[in-house]
Amino acid sequence: MSTGSAADGKANGGNGEAAGASIQLEGLTKHYPGTPAPAVDNVHMNIKAGETVILVGPSGCGKSTTLKMINRLIEPSSGRIRIGGEDVTDMDPVKLRRSIGYAIQSSGLFPHMTVAQNIALVPKMVGWDNNKTKNRVEEMLDLVGLDPAEFRGRYPRQLSGGQQQRVGVARALAADPPVLLMDEPFGAVDPITRDHLQDELIRLQHELQKTIVFVTHDFDEAIKLGDRIAVLRERSHIAQFDTPEAILTNPADDFVSGFVGAGAALKRLNLSRVRDVEVVDFPTVTTDDPLQKIFDLLRSGSTNEVLVLDNRRRPHKWLRRNDLGLVKDSLARAGTPVNDTVTRDATLRDALEAVLTDSSGRVPVTGRRGEYIGVVDLETLMNSVHELLEADRMDAREHAQELAEHKARQTSEEQEGL
Numbered sequence: 231m232s233t234g235s236a237a238d239g240k241a242n243g244g245n246g247e248a249a250g251a252s253i254q255l256e257g258l259t260k261h262y263p264g265t266p267a268p269a270v271d272n273v274h275m276n277i278k279a280g281e282t283v284i285l286v287g288p289s290g291c292g293k294s295t296t297l298k299m300i301n302r303l304i305e306p307s308s309g310r311i312r313i314g315g316e317d318v319t320d321m322d323p324v325k326l327r328r329s330i331g332y333a334i335q336s337s338g339l340f341p342h343m344t345v346a347q348n349i350a351l352v353p354k355m356v357g358w359d360n361n362k363t364k365n366r367v368e369e370m371l372d373l374v375g376l377d378p379a380e381f382r383g384r385y386p387r388q389l390s391g392g393q394q395q396r397v398g399v400a401r402a403l404a405a406d407p408p409v410l411l412m413d414e415p416f417g418a419v420d421p422i423t424r425d426h427l428q429d430e431l432i433r434l435q436h437e438l439q440k441t442i443v444f445v446t447h448d449f450d451e452a453i454k455l456g457d458r459i460a461v462l463r464e465r466s467h468i469a470q471f472d473t474p475e476a477i478l479t480n481p482a483d484d485f486v487s488g489f490v491g492a493g494a495a496l497k498r499l500n501l502s503r504v505r506d507v508e509v510v511d512f513p514t515v516t517t518d519d520p521l522q523k524i525f526d527l528l529r530s531g532s533t534n535e536v537l538v539l540d541n542r543r544r545p546h547k548w549l550r551r552n553d554l555g556l557v558k559d560s561l562a563r564a565g566t567p568v569n570d571t572v573t574r575d576a577t578l579r580d581a582l583e584a585v586l587t588d589s590s591g592r593v594p595v596t597g598r599r600g601e602y603i604g605v606v607d608l609e610t611l612m613n614s615v616h617e618l619l620e621a622d623r624m625d626a627r628e629h630a631q632e633l634a635e636h637k638a639r640q641t642s643e644e645q646e647g648l
């Protein structure tokens with residue numbers, strides 16, 4: 231496969247050299263033997279050179295099958311694949327795969343090879359000499375943020391999950407392929423590492439400008455990483471193929487809205503803080519209060535639950551009217567411990583998680599020294615999220631209207647020859 235000639239096919243990196251290659255899928259179909267319907271049915275897709283395109287969709291919709299047809303790990307039943315303008319549908323698949331980087335979940339590293347040997351694999355296969363390969367391994371380790379001196383001689387089992395994923399990406403990029411295919415590469419790592427790896431990929435892509443096709447079922451990940459997102463329904467039918475902004479503000483149909491809705495709400499929860507919502511008061515007593523006072527409060531009928539604070543006014547446990555039977559001469563054995571607290575700086579997502587895991591359906595909000603301030607409950611959170619999303623929709627509508635007015639003005643100016 232040529233990697234630098236097709237006129238329509240190349241993105242220019244910062245130094246003016248060719249980087250990514252365009253990809254065209256033309257009527258791509260996969261019918262697995264013995265199955266009644268195709269897993270991927272007649273996909274047409276035009277991916278520009280240097281673009282990051284995310285395939286997102288429900289489990290089993292055909293994302294991986296579509297991706298693996300691009301490097302012919304799965305042979306298409308019909309249709310054509312062009313890379314950099316060149317038809318690669320019938321070329322030797324082994325040769326093809328050497329020119330396409332491929333990174334998968336759980337890194338796919340060979341356990342019996344060191345990090346350096348894993349990364350050197352494809353450069354060696356395509357005939358790079360030892361010196362060039364060795365330099366490339368060091369360069370790649372640097373690129374993915376791993377110190378070569380420390381990591382080149384290690385075996386995969388001596389790395390954390392996140393480090394293994396980094397080496398997986400380094401290996402995929404080692405022979406400088408114009409195209410990188412990534413199949414849920416960060417699916418198996420914890421959320422914080424995942425966030426870091428996503429940031430790294432954005433940084434790398436800024437530098438390298440490869441063409442990346444990336445599979446995920448996580449819409450938030452798609453929004454974060456994609457220049458364009460293809461939302462797929464069953465059999466890889468494209469429900470919408472557009473920029474993240476366009477999909478968020480203008481989903482094509484109910485299926486896409488379903489994906490966006492959940493994603494948008496969660497995204498919103500991450501961007502808002504407890505201090506943005508109403509923190510309400512809740513009946514409290516302290517462990518120093520006389521038992522009679524607590525009994526009276528719970529029996530008065532005004533509330534059937536109180537929050538017990540310790541002697542430094544920190545939330546300690548929830549005490550319900552039904553627990554009173556266990557209160558003999560002290561509170562020690564009665565009530566349910568407070569699971570979690572949040573500060574005013576916590577995100578609404580943290581607050582929601584705390585509310586959902588606490589049997590009381592609310593979470594105490596605390597100040598700098600852990601002292602009780604109030605509570606946030608599920609209803610307040612739900613209302614706030616609805617209000618925030620409604621405000622977002624209004625903004626999007628206003629923005630769309632401004633754009634439409636701007637376009638109309640431009641057209642009329644053009645017609646008047648201004």
Ligand SMILES: Nc1ncnc2c1ncn2[C@@H]1O[C@H](COP(=O)(O)OP(=O)(O)OP(=O)(O)O)[C@@H](O)[C@H]1O
Pocket residue numbers: 262263265269287288289290291292293294295296447
């Ligand atoms: N080798 C196979 N033989 C028969 N059917 C297969 C084969 N591989 C995948 N399928 C079927 O093809 C469909 C698409 O599978 P694919 O793995 O591409 O989906 P996906 O969108 O990547 O799913 P997930 O998000 O769960 O990984 C599924 O219905 C799956 O059961």
